[in-house]
Amino acid sequence: LSKPHQAGPAGTRSLRASRPVSAGHLFVAGYVLLLTAFGVLPTAYGIYFAFSNAGNTFAGLSNFIGAYRDFRYLPAVGHVGLYLVIWLAFLVVLVTGLAIVLQQLPVRRLSRMIRFLYYIPGALAGAASVMVWLFMLDPTVSPAAPLLRLLGYRTFGQVIEPGHLAILFAMIAFWTGAGGWIVVMSGALNNIPLELLEAARIDGAGGWSIARRIQIPMLRKWIVYMVILAFAGGTQLFVEPQLISEASLGVAGRDFSLTQLSYDFAFQNNNVNYASAISVELLVVCLVVAALFVTRSRFFDAS
């Protein structure tokens, strides 16, 4: 057996070295410029806000304490935490599972078609795809109304009762986001050398053992990559609860997530400092989680 190609993101490194250096710099320069203007500088400014008060003097941790003491803070942390658990579990299990099942389908054309179908919702504009769900979840207009009625829901209010929100948002996020990841995973699966799979089959491995012993281990870095990005995106949950809140006239979804609370602080209570404190907290949490995953999974380990 020949040594398998690296299936991780680090695998393309050898290709890059052969390109002229100046072109590379040019490409990166554009990115660096935009990253500085719209990423680094605003982040730095946000950090400045988080540690200063309305009079622009140093405030220590008082903004963090103030935001923490707000009556909406802890419930929002709970909501986002629950949502993340549900969504990440959905994402890891179903995306990996579906990608592998698609890969193993004997009819290639069918597999490609289903993959495309999975991807379509992700191609809708973000807010638009949530709008679709507003109709899906209202038993009076939903095409899935018989199903909703079967579950005992007769009005929109019953469907979006507070206890349902985390799972509903996870479903919406999965529906809009999973297709893209399935495409990515399929790409990664295609990178697994055929000889390897063939050898396994000759050794008597069935679909399940191939998935468990070859495909999933070789997808590990991609799964970690997905979890890091999904975690960062998930902590910033905003569009779904905000739109549900508007559509339900404030009955559900208001103050659901931390970003909504941050938005309320900034634009309703005119308190940019508390808002920034929450943003900085989210940034720190995402960085810590990403660092944990990267080190634990030896993400950048090219060997």
Add this chain to the structure above:
Amino acid sequence: MPPMNSTIRVLSPTGPSRRRALAAAGLAAMVAVAISACGGGSSSSSGSPMKDGFSQAPQSSGALTVWVDSTRVPAAQAYQKAHPNVKLHIVTFDGDANGSNFLQTKVDLYNRTGSGWPDVVFSTQQNETSWAVTAGYAAPLSEGLIPQSTLSNFATGALSVCTVNGKAYCLRNDLAQVVLWYNAALMKKWGYQVPTTWPQYEALGQEVAKQHPGYLVGNAGDTFTPEIYMWASQCQASDITGLRSVTVNVTTPNCTRMASLLDTLIKAGSMSKLSVFSTAFDKNEKGKVLMLPGPAWFAGAVFDSTSGLNVPKGQIAVAPIPQWPGTSKPSTGNVGGGTWLLSAHSTHLKEAVNFITWVTTSAAYQGDLAPGYPAYVPVAKVWLAHQASSGYFADDISPVLQQAAGQVWTGWNYGKWSNESVWAATIDPGLTAGKTIVSMLPAWQAAIKNYATAAGYQVSS
């Protein structure tokens, strides 16, 4: 078409990376803050001449930018028609309905960037002055811009929601006094008397539930439900006592008597838990509404509306809202009644004043086109005459509406937070889950206190 400017645009971008894009947008806004931080925001016109009670920006010519909700687009269009020489830039937005705070969000950003304020804004809310005055956005109108003779023609108390420290900062569009709408044809057919007290109303509601199941005597599923029932019952939910102080006391008998009435009728089945603006209500309750306590604007927005109940001509009539036995003075609630604000930053003050005066006082709009009861008394008469001539109602609605306009209980005011969304988030999910309103009153008390405190109010009870 005027450019659409809806809240959804704020929530913006696309695809899997939309949250990151959103974060980027937020951060970009912060950059804008950085650029303008030194300006300190609100007064870009320091050093400008003080006139009409505020320092005015240098005046220039150009298009007048007005923001209206979709219902008020005809007002702006009617103005354009009557004044073809004025250049008008009409922008539609949500009118801040349901506590969206769109205007405040935008003004906050414009204050930071130092430009962009609309010259005139229509808002469906009555609490805009609670922030717009301190934000330096709303111009005082009673200090020279609008003559006293015009201001004094607004209905008694109509401008109180606009008044801060004795100066009027907005003009009231319409009154929204609560009355008892009923289907006169059905009442006559079934031999019912229109109730004049709440106990009579409750008894009739129970009878209807038994004799004509499926028919409604009211609904309790709107964000403004407390402003119909609790307000009329003199429940102390939002008694603003100072610039930043409020008294909240919603577990008193004034509140519990109405809450338990609603609970009884919800249980009986003649009080709907749906919103009058929900698709389910329009679909299921068409032709099933016997009575419906609600504001004056229910006339055009709910009954005589193809997108609402669409009740045929000659059936709907109006009666005063029922009273509690033993109360000395009749009292009713109020649901909205929009306001018009004028920007202190406007560089077209003359045109802006002309516009805001015309849309609130002209018979051509308020009398003939407006869906709600005009706050400006001279045109209210025109509006009532117009309603009578349309022949839609079973009898003359004028006396009842005119009387109710002066009976709105004054112990309920608008703070900086939205009491409508507090009710919606606290009570509605519980109602859906089958809890009683009485059992949720302590939670309502706590929620109002929380939101009022977060908005900077001292809350006492």
